[in-house]
Amino acid sequence: MEITTQPTDLTEQINSWKEEVNEVREDAKMMRERLEQIVLSSAPREVMSRVEHFENRLLRQREVADEMFHDLKQCAKKLSAEQPPTVIHDDRPICDYDTMSNRMEIFQKLFIELKEDFNQFMDSEL
Template sequence: MESPTQTSDLQEQINTWKTEVNTVREDLQMMRERLAQLAFSKTNATIMAQVEHFQNRFIRQAEVADEMYHDLKQSSKKISANGQLHVIHDDRPVDDYDTLQERMETFQKLFEELKTDFNHFIPACQ
């Protein structure tokens, strides 16, 4: 995908990504609620180990979503301030559009894998 060159295009892409991150947050909340229902209804040790596994994955995915949203928000502020995208945030570099795009693609891929794994787990519990 070509990187947007106009500041308005960058802002629009970042806003789209922020919306996607918020959608992931909402999906994670629904998945957590479903997992809690499964945990209350099952006492099988194998199932409970999987429940804990998914709890941990949900927690980590939520942390990554928070980090991603924060970095997108900071990038948006930086673009608004000087019309360029040059931000570095600790160990999560956000120094150009390509880096942001790569991080978003990885974020989306990992969430889709988590969702697929969880959707395969649910029938095994019932």
């Protein structure tokens, strides 16, 4: 099936994803700061091992966010360099938009799961 997409629509979607990635970065930063508060307290050893677990997950989340942001920037750069009046595609828009869309869905899903786990941990520690 062939779909016509305006480059500006693709650019807007990519910019929206970049904003989402930045929001994830900010949320992850706040979660790390909350973990630092636990580390500074005299929490039991088992709590500290869970803190370390979340620190590792947040570190990996940051790495994935950085990779996503870089790839989105490259995709936007490719779009701006080509500038055709209309992009025609058959379920695979320019710069492998379909793949980027799938990656963003997975990125969002995994971060939501991380955030839910983190909030449950924090609720149990309060």
